[in-house]
Each structure stands twice: as C-alpha cells, then as structure tokens.
Amino acid sequence: MAIVKMKKLRLMAVRSVRDELLRELLRRGCVEVSEPSELQAEGFASLIRRESSELMAERGRQQALQNALGVLDRYAPAKSPLLSPKPEVAGEKLLDDAALDAALATAETLRTQSERIRRIGAEESRLRSTIESLQPWLALDLPLERNETRSSAVTLGSMPIRSDLGKAEEAMALAAEEAELFPVSTDKSQRYLLLLSRKEQTAAAQDALRPFGYAPIAFTGMSGTAQENAERAEAELKALAEEKLACEQAIVDLAGERDSLKLACDAAATRIDLAETEEKLCATGSTLLLQGWMPAEREEELAEVFERFGCAWETEDPPEEEYPEVPVSLKNNKFTNSLNMVTNMYSLPAYGTVDPNPLMAPFFILFFGLMMADMGYGLLMVAAAIVAMAKMKPEGNARVFCQLLLYGGIATFAMGVLTGGFFGDVIYQLVHLINPDSTWPGLWHLFDPQADSILVLGGSMVLGLLHLNTGMAVSFAQKWKAGNKGDAIFEEGALWVILIGGLLFAADRLLLPNPFLHWAGIVVLALGGVALLFGAGRHAKGIGKLTAAFGCVYNTATGWFGDVLSYSRIMALMLAGGAVGKVFNIVAVMPAQSFGLNVLTGLAFVIIFLLGHGINFALNLLGCYVHDLRLQCLEFFGKFYADGGKPFRPLKYSGTYVKAK
C-alpha cells in the first residue's frame, strides 16, 4: 500500500566469487545494481577499472534465437492453445550452458535452411522469367546460339502488332533487298519475327524496321532451341521446388525444438541482464565493488547471502538529496494492485511521495462502473476476467489487467442494477414482443440515465468534487508534513473555505432558501478569496503581488471550473452506451414485430443482438477506460501527484516465454 522502502547497498567482495555472487542475486531477484557513485570522484577512476563482459555477443545470441523462433513460426506455425499459462521451469535451467549451446546450434540450422529457401525463391523467379521470355520462340527449331552462317546473319526481334507488317517489309526491302522477315509467333501485343539478312545489310535492315517499332531480342548464354532451353529451366524449377520442400521439411522437423528455443531465448535474455550488471561493477585486480538498491524488508535474507560469500557490505537509508536516484517499486494489496495499470502507463510516483493506487482505486472503479453501467456487460467482464485468470495464470501486467477487468466488471454490474440496464433494455423489448399488451415498465431502477440526465450530470460533478478534494487533501498533508504549513493553509485551505462558502450559497439557492445561509455563504466566500489572494501574493514583492494575485484568481477559477465540468463525461458515456444498446435492441426485435415470431425472425434477433452488443461492448470498454484514465491522470493527479520515479528493475530471470521458479 505504499512505495517500498529502499536501502542503498554497497558491497565489496573477492573477485573470484563474482559469477557465483551475481547468480545468487539473480536467484533472489531483489537487487538492482547501479554504478558506484565514487566513479565521478577525482583520482578514483585511475585506481579501478570497469568490469568488461560479453554483452554484444550475448545480444547477438539472443537475436539469433529470436530469429530462429520467427523461422519456426513461419514454416511450422504452432497452434498455441488460447489462454494457456507460461510453462514453469527451474531457474537453474536458464543458466544451463549446454542447453543454450544446443539451442544455438538448432538456431543456426534453422537460419541456414531459411536462407537456402530464400535463395531458392530468387533462383525460381529468375528461371520463371527466362521461361516467360522463351515462350514466343518455342515454335522456332533453330538453336538460339546459331545467329550466323558464313555470309548471313539471323536476328530475333519483336514488333508491335498494330504496325503494318507489309509496309515494314516494303521499307526493309528498299534498304536491304535480300533481307527477309519470318513470323515466328504472335501474342496479344507483339509479333515475334526472325530477320534473315546478309551480314553487311543487317544494320540497314534493322534501321529500316525501327520506325515500325521493331526491337531486336538477344538470348545470351543459351544453347539449343528455345524448346530445349525451356524444358531445361522447367526441370531446374522442379528440382528447386523439391529442394525447397526438403528445406521446409527440415525446418518442420525441428518444430519439436520450439520449447527449448523459447527457453534458450529467456536464458540468453537473462545472460544479457547479467552482462549488463557486470558492466556496472568496478574492480581492482582481485576485489570487486558493487553498489545498488534493495528493498529494506529483504535485508536479513540478503545479509545471510553476503556473509556466505565473505563480502564486506553496508546498507543505508537514502538521504533526501538522493531521492531522485532511488528506484521505485509499489507494494499493494490485491484490490489496489489493479491500478498499477494506470500508474505504470502514466509514470511512477517519485520516491518519498505518495503511492496513488489506494487513493485512486475506489474512484477509478466507481467511475468505470458508472460509465458502463450495464448488468450484462458487467457479467461479461467478470466472466472474462475469471476465465483468463484461471487459464492463463497471468503474471505482471497481464495479471493487473485481469484484476482491473474483474473489479471494473463488478462495478459495472452494480451500477447496472441501479440504472436497470441489462444489455440495454433487452428484457423489456422481449417481454413486449411476446406480449404486446404488457404494461410491464422494465427492470427496477433507481434512476433512468436518459430521463434523469440532469440528476446524473449533477451527480457526476459532485463525485468530481469529491475526487478533486481527495487529491487536495493529499497535497495538503504532504505540504504539512514537509513543513510548508503556510503553503498548505493558503493554497488548499483557502480553496476549502471558498468551497464551503460556495456550498452554503448553493444550499440557499437550491435546497432551503434562507437569508442566513445566503449571507453566511457570501462572507465565507469572501474570507476564502482574501486568504487565497494573500497566499498568492505572499512571496511576491511590490507590483509582483498584484500580478501574482491576479494570476492565481484566474488560474484557480478557470482550472476548477474546467476540472469539475470535465466530470460530465461520466454522464455522457453512461447515456451514450445505454442509447446505442437500446437502439440495437429495437432494431433486433423489428423483424419479429413485423413478421411475427418465428425461427427466421428469432435468428435475425440473435444475430443483430450479438453483433450490435458486441460492437457496443467493445467500444464502451475502451472508451470508458480511456476517459476514466483521463480523469485520474489529468484532473486527480494534477492536484497532488509528483511523478518521475524510476521503476525498480532488480536483476532477475527473464520471463518472456517461461516462468522461472
């Protein structure tokens, strides 16, 4: 329920135990190693040297394993059962060198095979284009390499079909009288011609033909007729296809190695973490200096480890000036943990400030429920969350997401009870479809969002005021604790006085008209305003007092006005979701109303209902989450939150594909 207290750890050890010590820390998973602060100190740098590691090589290995998995997925896609948990393995397996080497060998095989397939693909397209270009000449029984006799030359060429062949021949006869054109074949656009001429006249004949679109075609490096060449290429293609199949089969045969590749991937990632940690260590010839952070609550456990390795070590609470350096880890119970989804997405709180999760949780979940407000949707969310948690046994962020879905679902259901929404108004529609004379008014509800929209709007803003004041209370407490009592009184305190004045004033106007309330309200408002103005100008001098006060009034007025109005989105989303759902229900019962209730109209109802509510549910889920997020991150956090905490990343096993025990 708070930000975990960290201690700064400084440790010296004999260098020979380095690997063992780091692996033990990896197993414990609770120390984040940072660079020793002495590094900057004058003269220190020359005494020690940074530990080196094989970081680049480790990264290369991990990349190779990742690529191998990609190859497997392409040629032997595995149907992973939906919602399955990650396999559990012993942590030691992630440090097993032999298994990693074996997996790397498999990865290399996969790489060569997929590389070979890629080359075959390039070769195949080359052969295909050759066959394509030979197609018009298949009828020609002259070997392609035979392009001349002693005195005559043979040239192949093409001419567009729309050119007049007769005229072309006439023109050619004028330029080279003994040349002759033999048509070989035609296709849609071209006529393929063989030009036979005396060697010395070939150029003249071609020049004469050129205005008719004639273009010579040359086949180089081919022997035999076009037919023979095409057959040869076909045979090569066939052989290549077989080879490709064999390569693919070889890859498919390795599909059984997928799990060990995944394990090796995590092993390689773990080694990268180890290597990165090693680079942060400092060493002399035989000693090692490590500095880092650890949760205060794990100190006893670690003390035992350090004793075992014969380390000299000390821990200290971080002094306040080091707070920006301290990594932040949040510790929450099951309920408030779900809000890590929001805190992680926004930014962690700075060390030494407040963990917003417990404060935010009730509001976030309540607001979400109000925006969705439908029993049916709520049940769907709860069911989805429970199934996912039972089947996937999710960890980390996925788990947080499931928890949030569960609590959001419960709230959605509860608010649905209040508004009488169950997939919009489907029960009402069905009852009236079956018995058109029914006078049943629909499910019980405390309020109807559409009829009582002004009430809902007011309620949203009252909740908003509560929410904002919670944030201000935190800010007040923080300032008070830090000794800035003046700031607390003149900023938050003054605003509260104004708020009370406003409430008194509003009570007179809206609830019980009473001149006492009216005047009391005005007096309190004035008091609060003076306090706020005084507070704003307190630190400024001379004319600055005036501008500071003016700025403060402007900011406070517009800021608060905007913040409170922003909560109207709760009403907007509540109404919009309900309205869209209702229209889908009306459309869904339409066929049955027009043509009577039968199998077809029943089917139409089911299809429209499922489709419509599917869209509406997905849309609302996303919309409500985003707008709830906005209320928390912008309006609520704006009142007190100090962000910028660095997340705590202890040295631990990597868990992309497996879960280390």
Place this chain on the structure above:
Amino acid sequence: MNIIESFGGMALGMLGAALAAALACVGSAKGTGIAGEAGAGLVSEDPSKSGKVMILQVIPGTQGLYGFVIFFFALNKVTDLAGISVQQGLQILAACLPIAIGGLLSAIAQGKVAAASINILAKKPDDWSKGMIMCVVVEFYAILCMLSSIFIINAVA
C-alpha cells in the same frame, strides 16, 4: 414560409433523419477508408498484423453507427407526433444537425489518427494500444454530438 409550409413537417423531420444517417455514414466511410489504405500497406508487409489493423480501421466506423442511432430516434419522433407541424419538423431537422456535421467531420479526423496509429503498429508494435487511445480521444466529440441530438429530439414536443 409558404414554400417551407408546402413541404410539411413530416418531410422536414425525415430530411433531418436522412441527413443524420447519411452524413455520419459518409464520414465513417471516409474515415475507415483513410485508415484502411494505410492498413493495407502494412498488411502487405506483415499479414500477421491484420487483426490489429482491422481494429484500428473500424474505430472511425462508430460515427456512422451514432448517425444511425439518431436516424432512429428522429424517425420514431416523426411517426410518433400525429399531424406533425412545420415547426416540429424543423426542430427535428435541427436536432439531427449535431451528429450529421459532427459525425461527418470527426470520423474523418479520427480516420487520420487511425492511419497514423497504423504507423505506430508498424514501427513499434508493442505500443500500438497507445494509438488506439489517441483515436478514442476523437471519439468523445462524436459521442457529445450524438447526445446533443438525443437531447434536442427529446425536447421536441
């Protein structure tokens, strides 16, 4: 005035309903079209992302849906009011304008954001949900338009 009266209230109300559905749907068609073009480019490179591309593509499709909802409310109102007057018809026509105009323009704007989010999906696949959130920010204004239309229709007596 005579010309308008010669149309009759019912025709005006129906014109409103038709505009709500038509303009909002045109907007959605353009929006999903813009996103779809960008999505097709990505899928041609990496077909495995087609599911996520589809989600981003349909996001600007909701304005058409909202327009349809208003079409429905308006049509119901037109048929419910027996002997609808010209004034009432004009009121319904006015009620349809927020979603007709807001839906048209917001869907196109959202389509552009969705297309840009498809770029996120291409370059930083892990962060694609952030693009989705950006799209939903635009969505809110379409929701407000739909609600304004509903409120005005409900106020027509």
